[in-house]
Amino acid sequence: xxxxTQSPKYLFRxxxxxxxxxxxxxxxxDAMYWYRQDPGQGLRLIYYSQIVNDFQKGDIAEGxxxxxxxxxxxxxxxxxxxxxxxxxxxxxxxxLSHYGYTFGSGTRLxxx
Amino acid sequence: QQQVKQSPxxxxxxxxxxxxxxxxxxxxxxxxxxxxxxxxxxxxxxxxAIRPDVSEKKEGxxxxxxxxxxxxxxxxxxxxxxxxxxxxxCAANGAGAAGNKLTFGGGTRVLxxx
Numbered sequence: 728x729x730x731x732t733q734s735p736k737y738l739f740r741x742x743x744x745x746x747x748x749x750x751x752x753x754x755x756x757d758a759m760y761w762y763r764q765d766p767g768q769g770l771r772l773i774y775y776s777q778i779v780n781d782f783q784k785g786d787i788a789e790g791x792x793x794x795x796x797x798x799x800x801x802x803x804x805x806x807x808x809x810x811x812x813x814x815x816x817x818x819x820x821x822x823l824s825h826y827g828y829t830f831g832s833g834t835r836l837x838x839x
Numbered sequence: 840q841q842q843v844k845q846s847p848x849x850x851x852x853x854x855x856x857x858x859x860x861x862x863x864x865x866x867x868x869x870x871x872x873x874x875x876x877x878x879x880x881x882x883x884x885x886x887x888a889i890r891p892d893v894s895e896k897k898e899g900x901x902x903x904x905x906x907x908x909x910x911x912x913x914x915x916x917x918x919x920x921x922x923x924x925x926x927x928x929c930a931a932n933g934a935g936a937a938g939n940k941l942t943f944g945g946g947t948r949v950l951x952x953x
Binding site for chain 1: 845871873875880881882883884885888928932938939940941942943944945946
C-alpha cells in the first residue's frame, strides 16, 4: 500500500542534542512538507520542498533543518537551537498538480 | 502574515445533531479550502474540500458552505455520530513562487455524545 511512513513514533531528546525525524513516501509525490502541531495552535509549517535538492522555509523554520536528497525522503533535524521542541511533528506530501495533502502518522518528540 | 481563524475551539453535540465549524480567512489569493479530520495520535486525513468558485459542496453527511465576499467558510456535519468525535481543521492553500502550501486553522475538537 502506498503511503507516508514517519519514524520513530515517539522520540525523546536530551537538552543540547540534535535529533532527526524520518519521513519516507512511496506515493511518487513531488512536494513534501513538515508541520508542527501544538495543542490549541493547529498545524504550523516548518519547511517544505517541491523538488529534490530544493526546499523552502515555512513560518517557524528557526531551530530546524531539512534535506531532500531523494524524492521519497524528507528528513527533519531538530537542532539544539530549537528552544521548545516538545511537540507532535507531521510530515505530508502531495503531487505538484494537487493541493490535498496526505499526512503520515506523526512523531511525538519530548525533551527530557 | 496569512491567517485562518477557526471557531469554536470545541463543541459537544448529541448523536443525530448537527455540528457546525466556522473559518475565516484574510488572503483573497487563497484558492483551495480543505477540511481535515484527525483522531488522537494520528495524522490528519482529508475530509472534503472546495474551491472559491463554488458556494457549497456536499459529500455524504459532510457539507462545506463557502461565502467568498465574507471570506468565510464552514463545515456542517449532519446526523453526527460518536465515530465523528475527532479534531477538525480547516485550511487554505496559497500558491507562491516556491510552490503551494496550506495554512491551517487552530482546530475544533468535536465530541458526539451517544
